[in-house]
Amino acid sequence: MSSFALPKTVVRTGLALFVLWAASFGLSYVHLGSASLLVALAIAAVKAALVVMFFMELLHESLSMKLTLAAAGGLLAILIGLMIADAATREPPPLVPPGYPAPDVAKIPSR
Amino acid sequence: MSSSIPIRPAEHFENLERQAHAARLGMWVFLATEVLLFGAAFALFATYQVQFPHAFKLGVEHNTKVLGSLNTGVLLLSSTLVATGVHALRAGHRKVASWLVTATIGLGLVFLVIKGIEYGKHFDEGIYPGGAGHWFAEHHDRGLAEFWTLYFGMTALHAIHVTIGACVLGALLSSILRGRLGQENAHRLEVGAIYWHLVDVIWIFLWPLFYLA
C-alpha cells in the first residue's frame, strides 16, 4: 500500500486560516474604533469562504449546491439588513423604558 | 486488515454515484437551514448591537478573550484534520482516515471543555443569562442583559451542534473501523465532515462578535 501524501490544498488552506486567526487576534489589540467590528467580520468572512470553498469543496460541487448556499446567504442578508434598517431609523418610543426620565405630561396634546 | 463488505446503492437508486449526489445535496440543504437557524440569532445580535453599541462593547471587553480565541484555534485545527481525513479515505487509506477522525472528535471534546471553563468563570463573576447575577447589580447599562443572554444562548446552541457533530463523526468512525465505510462510499464521511465544517464556520463568526470587536 502506498503511503498517504498530504493533500496540498487542505494544508495550504489550513495554514491560511491560522494566519488569519492570528491577524484577527492581533488586530483586536489595535484601537480601530468603530471599524474594529467591521475589520474582524471581514476577516471572518474570508476565513469562512476558505472553509466553504476548500474544506467543504463547494468549489467543485454542482450548481444546485452553490445555489442552495447562495439562497441561504442572500435571505439572511435580507433579514439582517431590513432588521438593522428598522433599528437604525426608528423614532424614539412613545413609552419610556424604566430608568429614563418620565415624559412631560403637560406637553402631551390632549384630545 | 479487515476486508470491506461490498457496497451497493439503496434499492430506489440507480447507482451509487446518484445516491452520493443525493446525500451531498441533502446535507447542503440541511446546512442552509442551519445557516438560517443561527442567522436568526445573529440578526437579533445585530439589531441589539445597533441599539446598544456601548453596552455591547463593555460586554465584549469583559469576555474571556484568551480562552475564546484558543477555542477558535482548536476548531480550525479540527476542521483541517477532518478535511485531510476525507482525502485519506478517498485515496483508500482507511487507517489514516480513522486516526484523523479520532483526533477531530478529540479536539471537539477539548473545545467543549474549554467552553465549560468559560461558563464557570462567568458564573463565578455573577453573570447569568437574562441579566441575573450580582455582576448586573454593578453594571446597569441598558443592553448588557441582552448581550449576555445572546452570548449564552448562541454559544450553548453552538456547543450542542459541536456535540452532535462529534456523535456523527463517532458513528462514521465506527463504520470505518468495521469496514463498512471505505473508498467506494467515502461520500458518507464527506457529508459528515461538511457538517463539522459548518459548525466551525459558525464559530468563526461568533468569535469576533463576542470576543474581539
Add this chain to the structure above:
Amino acid sequence: MSTTPLAPAASPAPEASHAPGASPRPVAHPSYLGVDTTLRSWLLTTDHKRIGVLYLVTLLATMALGGFFALALRIEHLTPNATIVSAMTYNRMFTLHGVIMVWLFLIPSIPSSFGNFVLPMMVGAKDVAFPRLNLLSYWIFVAGSILVLLSTGIGGIDTGWTFYPPYSSISATAVPLALLGVFIIGFSTILTGLNFIVTTHTMRAKGVGWMRLPLFVWSIYATSIIQVLATPVLGMVLLFVVVDNGLGWGLFDPARGGDPVLYQHLFWFYSHPAVYIMVLPGMGVVSEVVASYARKNPFSYKAIAYSSLGIAFVGFLTWGHHMFVAGMSKFDAGAFGVLSMLVAVFSAIKVFNWTWTLKRGAVALKTPLLYIFAFLFLFVFGGMTGVATASMSLDVHWHDTYFIVAHFHFIMVGGTLTAFLAGLHYWFPKMCGRMYPERLGMLSAALVFAGFFVTFFPQFLLGNAGMPRRYFNYPPQFQVLHIVSTVGSWVLAAGLILTAFYFLWSLRWGAPAGPNPWGSRSFEWRTASPPPKHNFRREPPFEIDPYDYTQPLPDEVYQ
C-alpha cells in the same frame, strides 16, 4: 403517436390480484395497500405512498379538532357577552384553534399528504430520496403535535397563535410546552421539504426533464424551498420565547431593555412566507385539476412554473406589513408596503393562466373543478384584500380587526382548504382505487362554498365597522352580523361532515376507479389505482408531456 398501438391495456382486474399462494410470477403486483397489512407494516413503513396516507389520516383528525374549536368560538359569539364559555377559556380556544389549524393542519396539509403520495410518481421515481427520513419526519410531526395537545391538558395557552411577547414571556399558561411542540413540528416540516427538494433534483426518471415535470411538482418544490429556509428562523425565535417564559431570560422583555418588535420581525420573516407554504401547494393542485378537466395544456407552462419560484422569493420580502402599527420605523414600514405589492404580480400571472386555460378547454364539470372555481373566486377576493391591507394608511384602520380575520380566512380556508378538498377528490381514486359519489360531491362543494362565504364575508363588514379581533365581548350593534357568521359556520360544517361520510362510504362501496378515471395525461395516472409498491412495474417511457392532450391517451398501464 409513438407508443400507443403495441400493448393495449393489460390488466383487467386491478385489485383482485393479491396473488393467493404459489401463483406463477407474471401476475400483476399487489398494490401498495396489499403488500403487507399488519399495523406494524404501516407504522414503520418507508413507502412514500403509505406515509402520505398516514399523514392524510392524521391531518384529517387535526383538522376536525381545529374545526371543533372554530364552531365553539362562533357559538360563543352568538351573544355579545358570555354565551357558553368564560373569557379565559375563549382566549385558550382561539389560540388553540389557530395553532392547530396553522401548524397541525395547513402547513403540512397538501405537501405532506398528497405531495408524499404523488410527487415521486410524478417524477417517475420509486420513492423519495430519503425514505427513512420521510418516516422520521412523520413521527416527529406526531410527537410535536402530541406536545401541543398536551399543553391543552395542563392549562392551555392564551397568547394567540402569534405568541407575541412581552405577554408570551410572562403568561402563566403552558407556553413553553406548546412552543416546544411547534418547534418540533418545524423539524418535520424541514425534513419533508429537504426530501422533496433532493427528490426533484436527483430522482427524476429518464425523459422527465425540468420542463416536463407536472406543475404540482414545481409548486411543491417552491414550497419546500420556503419550508427549508424560513422554518429555522421560527424555530430559533420560539426557543428564545421558551427560555424567556420558562427560565426568565427576558430577551424580549422591555422591562429589561429587550425589544419585542424584534420578535415580530423574526416571527413574520417565517410566517409571511408560511402563508405561501400554505397556498402554493394549493396552487399546484389547481394547475393539475384545471389541465385534467379542461383537457388542455396550460396556457403557459413556464409562466406557472416560474411564478411559483417568484412567489417563494418575493414572499420573503414582505414580512413587515404585519408590523405597521407595532412601532417599526417609518422607513421600514414604507419599504415593506411597497415590496408587498410585488407579491400580487406572480399570483395574478397564475390566476390569468388558469382562467384562460379553462376558457380554451373542453371542460368536464366534476367535483374537484367546482372546488377550483371556489378557490379562484375566494383566492382573488382574499388576495385583493391583502393588497389593500398592505397599504399602511388602510391598515392602521383595519389592523387587529375582523377585517384581517376575514382576509386570511378567505385565503387559508377559501384557498388552501378548498384546494385540499379538490385534491382529495381528485386523487382519492388513485389512492384507494375507488370513486366517490359525484352528485354528493357536488352538493357538498356547494355547501362548503356557501357556508364559507356566509361565515366570513360578514367579518369584513364587522372589521371595517370596528370590531376588534380576539375580543370576548362586543357591543350589541354587531350582533346581527355575528349571528349570520355563526349560522354560516354550521353550513360549512354540514358540507364537511357530508364529505367525510361519503368518503368513508366510498372506501368500501365506491365504484372501482380503474387506472385513469379522469383521462389525465399526468404521470401518476399511468400506473394502476392503487399503485403497486414501487409505483411503476417497468419504467414508463415518459415521452409524452404531462399536459399533452393533442394525442390519444396512451392506454398502456405500467403497473
